[in-house]
Amino acid sequence: MFRTRIKICGLTRPQDVRAAVDSGADAIGFVFYPPSPRAVSIEQAAELVALLPPFVVSVGLFVNPAPGEVEAVLARVPLQLLQFHGDESESDCARHGRAWIKAARMRPGVDLLEFAASYPRASGILVDAFVDGYGGGGRTFDWTLIPAGFKRPLVLSGGLDADNVGDAVRRIRPWAVDVSSGVESAKGIKDADMIAAFIAGVRHADG
Numbered sequence: 001m002f003r004t005r006i007k008i009c010g011l012t013r014p015q016d017v018r019a020a021v022d023s024g025a026d027a028i029g030f031v032f033y034p035p036s037p038r039a040v041s042i043e044q045a046a047e048l049v050a051l052l053p054p055f056v057v058s059v060g061l062f063v064n065p066a067p068g069e070v071e072a073v074l075a076r077v078p079l080q081l082l083q084f085h086g087d088e089s090e091s092d093c094a095r096h097g098r099a100w101i102k103a104a105r106m107r108p109g110v111d112l113l114e115f116a117a118s119y120p121r122a123s124g125i126l127v128d129a130f131v132d133g134y135g136g137g138g139r140t141f142d143w144t145l146i147p148a149g150f151k152r153p154l155v156l157s158g159g160l161d162a163d164n165v166g167d168a169v170r171r172i173r174p175w176a177v178d179v180s181s182g183v184e185s186a187k188g189i190k191d192a193d194m195i196a197a198f199i200a201g202v203r204h205a206d207g
């Protein structure tokens with residue numbers, strides 16, 4: 001039976017990492033984008049990643065990182081997957097010796113097939129709503145913008161929560177879903193019950 005993978009993103013506290021892991025998250029995301037209220041320092045991230053048990057993927061989220069910024073994080077934080085959520089080129093993303101996924105900010109006129117073709121080495125393509133700034137806006141987008149039969153591993157995000165994620169999984173059947181705002185009681189503060197409800201919604205939709 002297929003199991004939709006689940007990433008919980010924007011964690012800043014040890015208790016939230018433990019709650020996400022205990023609820024069955026497959027990946028935990030840490031934001032290295034200082035304007036975000038969910039941003040963590042390298043020291044914080046190193047402590048939080050150390051809490052992850054085997055087989056829970058540590059993900060680092062970057063937005064147009066400056067030269068050397070990713071390397072500085074990787075020197076101290078054992079990230080297994082990089083998520084690029086800005087305007088990075090394929091070579092910007094592929095130069096760090098780690099698997100990576102590329103976010104597409106979706107709105108009418110974005111051709112996802114064309115977008116994906118320009119990132120051939122991406123492990124997956126994440127789709128998020130186009131919001132002012134870069135992401136984490138807690139907004140859904142028109143899922144019909146995702147072409148049927150999209151062949152690359154698709155990570156669906158953007159305004160997901162326990163109320164809509166089941167419908168999203170049944171309609172889109174993504175490789176994975178990714179949530180930040182939708183499991184928070186406040187920006188950067190995750191709610192254990194909301195995380196559990198979100199994951200239960202995915203598992204119910206998986207059947």
Ligand SMILES: O=C(O)c1ccccc1N[C@@H]1O[C@H](COP(=O)(O)O)[C@@H](O)[C@H]1O
Pocket residue numbers: 009010029031033036037038039061063085126128134135136137138139157158159160178179180181182
């Ligand atoms: O979480 C953030 O603060 C953030 C900042 C900049 C870029 C992306 C960010 N988060 C990612 O955005 C999507 C959607 O998040 P949400 O569930 O709608 O809040 C997701 O991939 C987050 O990891």
